[in-house]
Amino acid sequence: MSAFEHVRIIAAKEIREIVTNKGLAFSGIFFATWFSIMAGLGVADERITGEAQLNNSLFYMGALIGLFVGYIYSGQTYLREKQSGIVETLLCAPVSLRSLWIGKAVGVAVPSTILALLAAAGITLIAGQRLPQFIIPSITVIVHMTIVVPIFVIAAVALMGFAQLMLGMRENMIVNMLTIMLLFGALAMTRLIVEEAEFVTWTAVGALAGASLALLAITWALGGLLSRERIVRTIS
Amino acid sequence: MIEAVDLTKSFGGSGSPPVLDGITLNIEAGEVFGYLGPNGAGKTTTIRVLLGLLRPTRGTVRVFGEIPAESDAIRSRIGVLMENSGLDERMSAYQNLEYHARLYGLRDPRAKIERLLGFVGLDDKRNEKVGTFSTGMRRKLGLARAIVHDPELLFLDEPSAGLDPEAQLMVRELLQELAEARKITVFINSHHLDEVQRLCSRIAVLHRGRIRANDTIAALRQGAAAPRLEVRLSDERDAARAAELLSAEAQTATIARTGATLTLSGNGSAAPEVIARLVHAGLRIEEVLRPAKSLEDVYFEIVRDEAVSA
Numbered sequence: 001m002s003a004f005e006h007v008r009i010i011a012a013k014e015i016r017e018i019v020t021n022k023g024l025a026f027s028g029i030f031f032a033t034w035f036s037i038m039a040g041l042g043v044a045d046e047r048i049t050g051e052a053q054l055n056n057s058l059f060y061m062g063a064l065i066g067l068f069v070g071y072i073y074s075g076q077t078y079l080r081e082k083q084s085g086i087v088e089t090l091l092c093a094p095v096s097l098r099s100l101w102i103g104k105a106v107g108v109a110v111p112s113t114i115l116a117l118l119a120a121a122g123i124t125l126i127a128g129q130r131l132p133q134f135i136i137p138s139i140t141v142i143v144h145m146t147i148v149v150p151i152f153v154i155a156a157v158a159l160m161g162f163a164q165l166m167l168g169m170r171e172n173m174i175v176n177m178l179t180i181m182l183l184f185g186a187l188a189m190t191r192l193i194v195e196e197a198e199f200v201t202w203t204a205v206g207a208l209a210g211a212s213l214a215l216l217a218i219t220w221a222l223g224g225l226l227s228r229e230r231i232v233r234t235i236s
Numbered sequence: 237m238i239e240a241v242d243l244t245k246s247f248g249g250s251g252s253p254p255v256l257d258g259i260t261l262n263i264e265a266g267e268v269f270g271y272l273g274p275n276g277a278g279k280t281t282t283i284r285v286l287l288g289l290l291r292p293t294r295g296t297v298r299v300f301g302e303i304p305a306e307s308d309a310i311r312s313r314i315g316v317l318m319e320n321s322g323l324d325e326r327m328s329a330y331q332n333l334e335y336h337a338r339l340y341g342l343r344d345p346r347a348k349i350e351r352l353l354g355f356v357g358l359d360d361k362r363n364e365k366v367g368t369f370s371t372g373m374r375r376k377l378g379l380a381r382a383i384v385h386d387p388e389l390l391f392l393d394e395p396s397a398g399l400d401p402e403a404q405l406m407v408r409e410l411l412q413e414l415a416e417a418r419k420i421t422v423f424i425n426s427h428h429l430d431e432v433q434r435l436c437s438r439i440a441v442l443h444r445g446r447i448r449a450n451d452t453i454a455a456l457r458q459g460a461a462a463p464r465l466e467v468r469l470s471d472e473r474d475a476a477r478a479a480e481l482l483s484a485e486a487q488t489a490t491i492a493r494t495g496a497t498l499t500l501s502g503n504g505s506a507a508p509e510v511i512a513r514l515v516h517a518g519l520r521i522e523e524v525l526r527p528a529k530s531l532e533d534v535y536f537e538i539v540r541d542e543a544v545s546a
Contacts, residue, residue: 001341009338013327021326081324089322089381092287093339094311228305232289233247 006099007106014077014107024076028069028115035065036119039190040126050131051138052198057127058120058141059200060193063208066116066153068183073108074157078164079172082235087165097226105161109154116153120145140205148209155216162222168234237389237421238263238286242295245281254293255281257445263438265388268415268422270436272429272535277442279425280319283391286423287316299389312340315387315420319394321378325367329358329377332366333384340385352380356410372403379410383420390414393425404431411435433531441538448538457529465500465507466527470520472496478519485513496522 018024039061043053081087090100120137128134137145163175193199243259246252256278263269273279284290285297288304288311297303300310316322323332330349337345353359356376366374375395382390395411396404408431414420415435426432432439433453440450449456469475475496482491482500492499500510507524514521529537 006339009335013335017324017326084325085318085320086322086324088289088318088320089316090339091289092311092314092316092318093336094308094341095339096308228289229291232284 001094003096003099006095007103010095010100010103011106011110014104015110018073018076018107018111024073027072028111031068031072032065032115032119033122035061035068035187036122037126039119040123041130042190042195043123043127043130047195048198050127051135052200053195054124054127054131054135055138055141055200056193056195056198057123057190058137059144059204060190061123062116062120062141062145062149063152064183064186064190065119066112066149067156068187069115070108070112070153070157071160071179071183073112074105074160074164075176077104077108078161082164082231083169085235088232088235091228091231097228097231098223101161101165101223101226102158105154105158108157108161109150112157113150113153116149117145138200140200140202144200144205144208148205148212151216152208152212155212155219159215159219159222162219162226165226165231166234237265237267237300238423239298240282240286240295241297243282243285243292243297244294245278245285245290246293253445255445256285256292258295259442259445259447261440261447261450263421263423265421266419267438268436269424270432270439271423271425271442272427272432272439273442274427274539278445279427279442280393282442283318283393283423283425287314287391312385313388315382315385315390317375317378317382317390317392317395319397321374322381323366323374323378326365328363328365329353329369330362332377333381336381337384342385345384348384352384356380357406370403371398372400372406375399375403375407376410379407383414383418386418387420389421389423391423391425394428395424395426396428396431404428408434429531429535439531441535443539449534453531456534457531464527465510466523466525467498467500467510467514467521468523468525469496469498469514470522474519477517478514481513481517481519482510 018028039057043050043057046053081090091097124135124137160179164172167175238261240259240261243256243261244254245256246254259282271279271282281290285292286299286304288307291305300313302310304310324335327335330353333349333352334345337349342348350359353362356379358373358377358380361369361373366377369377379395392411395407399407411422412435415422422435424432424436436453438450438452439456441448467478469478472495475493475498479491479493479498482498490501507526511521511524
């Protein structure tokens with residue numbers, strides 16, 4: 001059986017679990033909806049044009065919502081299975097560690113990205129109600145949302161999954177707290193960043209795409225450090 | 237099938253005491269092998285090393301002739317039931333089995349899963365979430381999960397842990413059927429002596445990281461200590477006289493008297509000679525017994541001896 005097939009089976013299981021678990025699905029939908037309403041209501045013709053604000057907002061919030069939802073789901077995917085000991089049984093299956101890790105990352109990244117895209121659509125619709133006319137996001141933002149954000153989200157989720165598999169429970173708690181602080185700090189800065197000046201250019205999109213690809217490459221390389229022994233020894 | 241030579245595993249620095257210390261095991265195909273030991277003896281660590289989840293600090297381990305930590309291929313020939321059953325509580329019984337069947341490469345496992353759910357008596361619970369299951373039901377489903385890919389070798393870590401007597405019996409019957417009908421080689425970690433005695437053809441007793449005994453149960457029961465003989469005489473006076481007589485004549489037997497019963501142990505307690513002497517002296521014998529040691533006796537002799545010598 002190929003590694004790709006294993007990734008597909010694991011990803012499909014994780015997606016199904018996120019979609020069918022009411023609590024889990026709701027938490028992602030709630031945060032995506034909440035942030036999209038807040039961001040959409042914030043778009044207005046003030047310091048910069050409403051169009052520029054919308055593009056800024058989609059660029060910034062799209063990635064941030066994907067990251068936030070990915071963070072919530074990855075905890076339920078990697079960490080929960082580690083805490084409950086299920087991961088030990090999975091490690092005994094004829095599946096490579098990389099397939100297990102990446103399969104879960106794909107399973108988390110797909111619903112997280114879909115929610116980020118829906119949130120972007122929500123921001124656009126709400127902003128359209130507030131501005132004098134309905135504005136369609138620029139082509140750079142559309143490219144950003146459909147290509148760069150998925151790469152960014154899967155790289156970030158894979159990195160979070162790597163940390164959750166590698167670290168002990170206490171270290172994971174500390175990392176979780178730091179991640180939450182980072183995410184909320186980034187959210188708190190939204191208005192400051194979005195309303196100051198138009199910054200969504202091909203250069204910005206290219207820079208974030210490059211950074212996401214670099215993060216993906218680094219995370220992939222870090223995957224070489226994963227070992228069954230390390231995971232088993234850090235199970236609670 | 238399983239070969240471990242001088243297997244040693246330490247966690248932490250070089251000064252830390254080994255969790256496993258020089259374990260040597262050889263388990264043949266078709267055996268049901270019981271691995272006994274108190275909590276913390278190193279049983280789960282042994283299973284983890286044999287499964288390739290941990291690497292030995294010293295010594296070699298081979299399963300199906302390969303080093304388990306370096307071979308993903310042999311994992312498809314092995315089934316595992318760890319102490320937590322390895323089931324996802326958010327998924328139904330059927331979904332759990334289907335997920336594992338697909339990970340092990342089964343293309344269309346539906347019929348197989350239905351059969352297994354029937355085998356473990358959970359066919360009416362197929363669509364219920366595992367989170368609603370009792371410990372016994374989880375254990376049975378975990379067993380079905382462990383054999384969904386028809387493994388040649390099955391590792392069971394405390395299969396009856398946390399189960400009530402009825403559930404223990406059910407799990408034991410399932411394991412008996414697996415071992416007898418399907419000829420699966422089984423490695424059972426347990427501290428349930430009764431379970432091991434009923435299921436296993438051979439056992440090893442692990443204590444403080446070392447194997448203290450490794451043989452068939454019958455051989456261990458026979459050879460664990462010097463033979464014992466119980467002689468019940470007609471009354472206490474005869475028993476006192478018999479003790480006096482045997483003490484004077486027997487060279488190495490230890491004699492203890494409780495009421496009308498004498499207990500002789502060690503050399504010099506051979507039944508025919510003892511009976512002949514007593515009859516010759518005119519003493520009336522009511523009963524002569526050669527009580528067999530239970531596995532429990534053997535186990536506690538080994539564990540306590542080691543505790544004393546440590």
